Amino acid sequence: MISRRSFTAVLAGSAALAALPAMSQTASSLERIKSSGVLRIGAVADGAPYYQKSIADGSWRGFYIDICKKLADDLGVALEITETTWGNSVLGLQANKLDVFFGLNPTPERQKVIDFSGPCFKNAFSLVTDAEDNRQTWADFNDPDTRIAVDAGSSHDTAVSKHCPDAQVVRLKSQSDATASLQANRADTQCLVLILALTLVAKNPGIGKVVIPSPNDATTSNAGFRREDDTAWKDYVTAWIEEQRTNGFVRQAVIDNMALVGVTEDDFPEGFDI
Incomplete structure (x- = not known):
C-alpha cells in the first residue's frame, strides 16, 4: 500500500540522487511537492465529467478532482487547482506550472515532450x-x-x-x-x-x-508529467493509480461523477470496465 511513509522513503531516495554531481540543480517535482506542501494540478472548467467548475462559487467537481483530492490527502499536502484547457495542459507541465495533469491520452506527439503514468482508466x-x-x-x-x-x-x-x-x-x-x-x-x-x-x-x-462491442477495445486516460531526470514522482503516481484502480476507488469516482452529465450507474452498458 502506498502510504505517507513510503512517500517519504521515495523522497529520501530522490534527494540522495539529486545530490550527485551529474544531476540537475533544479529540484525534482517530488522534492518540490514535499517541501512546499502543495500539489499543483490543472483542471478544465467545462470538462465534465472529468472536471467542472461552478459558475456560482468557483468550486470544482469531477472524477479527476476527486482522484486528485485523494492523491493530495494521501501525500499529506494541499491541493492547488489551476484552470487550464486540454490543449494548454501540456504547456503548463513543460513550464513547471503544474505537477501533474490527469486526463491525457499518451499520443506519440505528446510522448515526445512529456512523460505519462500508466492508465488511470480505460475508455x-x-x-x-x-x-x-x-x-x-x-x-x-x-x-x-x-x-x-x-x-x-x-x-x-x-x-x-x-x-x-x-x-x-x-x-x-x-x-x-x-x-x-x-x-x-x-x-x-x-x-x-x-x-x-x-x-x-x-x-x-x-x-x-x-x-460496447466485443472484443473490447479501448483508449486510455493517463496522468501527464513534466519530463525530468528524476522519475520518482512519475513512478510514485503510477503505482498510486494502480492501487486506486485495484481497490475500486477510480471506478467509483468515474461512476459517481457521471451524474454531472446526467448518467447513472444503471446507464452503463454490460461489459463496462476500467
Whole structure:
C-alpha cells in the first residue's frame, strides 16, 4: 500500500540522487511537492465529467478532482487547482506550472515532450446505435450495408477502421458532425469512447443506446508529467493509480461523477470496465 511513509522513503531516495554531481540543480517535482506542501494540478472548467467548475462559487467537481483530492490527502499536502484547457495542459507541465495533469491520452506527439503514468482508466470504444439493434460484436457491425459515423482522423476513426474494414465509414469533420449524421439517418451508428457515448445518449435519449462491442477495445486516460531526470514522482503516481484502480476507488469516482452529465450507474452498458 502506498502510504505517507513510503512517500517519504521515495523522497529520501530522490534527494540522495539529486545530490550527485551529474544531476540537475533544479529540484525534482517530488522534492518540490514535499517541501512546499502543495500539489499543483490543472483542471478544465467545462470538462465534465472529468472536471467542472461552478459558475456560482468557483468550486470544482469531477472524477479527476476527486482522484486528485485523494492523491493530495494521501501525500499529506494541499491541493492547488489551476484552470487550464486540454490543449494548454501540456504547456503548463513543460513550464513547471503544474505537477501533474490527469486526463491525457499518451499520443506519440505528446510522448515526445512529456512523460505519462500508466492508465488511470480505460475508455472503451463504444457504438451509439438504434435501441432495437441487437448486434453485440464488432464483426456484427462489419457489414457493407452498415454506415458508421466517426470524426475523421480520431481514435474513433482508427478503431472502426481496425474492427470494421468492410463497413461504410462516414468520416466527418467533428464529433458533433458525426452525431448530426446519425440523427439525420445518414449513418446507422456512431463510434465514441464510452464516456462521450453515455453523455450523448443522456442528452439525447431518442438517439439510441450504447453498446460496447466485443472484443473490447479501448483508449486510455493517463496522468501527464513534466519530463525530468528524476522519475520518482512519475513512478510514485503510477503505482498510486494502480492501487486506486485495484481497490475500486477510480471506478467509483468515474461512476459517481457521471451524474454531472446526467448518467447513472444503471446507464452503463454490460461489459463496462476500467
